[in-house]
Amino acid sequence: MALLSTTSFKSVELTTTCQYCQGKLYKHGKSGEGKQRFRCRICGKTQLEAYSYNAYDPQLDQNIIALTKEGVGIRGTARLLGISPTTLISRIKKIASEIKEPVLARGKTYEVDELRTFIKKK
Numbered sequence: 001m002a003l004l005s006t007t008s009f010k011s012v013e014l015t016t017t018c019q020y021c022q023g024k025l026y027k028h029g030k031s032g033e034g035k036q037r038f039r040c041r042i043c044g045k046t047q048l049e050a051y052s053y054n055a056y057d058p059q060l061d062q063n064i065i066a067l068t069k070e071g072v073g074i075r076g077t078a079r080l081l082g083i084s085p086t087t088l089i090s091r092i093k094k095i096a097s098e099i100k101e102p103v104l105a106r107g108k109t110y111e112v113d114e115l116r117t118f119i120k121k122k
Contacts, residue, residue, distance in 0.1 A: 018045065036048070060091065
């Protein structure tokens with residue numbers, strides 16, 4: 001009967017595919033929370049099967065937009081969504097960069113409200 005070496009290990013092929021390039025994944029250790037990590041054979045990126053941190057939720061951008069329209073502040077929005085304020089600010093910047101400039105028709109009248117800002121002193 002032969003003993004297996006402790007330094008060699010067998011990679012286990014999975015039926016799941018890479019979310020970036022659709023390559024095959026194999027087990028690649030554990031995350032800090034004890035969840036199984038996987039590495040792609042093609043692109044080499046690592047990923048979890050299911051992320052538990054709320055910032056990775058694809059519905060998060062819509063929630064951020066809705067709360068911002070309602071006038072909820074940065075810290076309040078971060079607390080409600082369960083993410084850090086720093087992550088929230090970076091997501092808001094990403095959302096704002098994707099906003100397209102509206103098309104203005106020539107020959108029409110547009111009305112704009114005044115905006116006053118004060119910095120330190122009036």
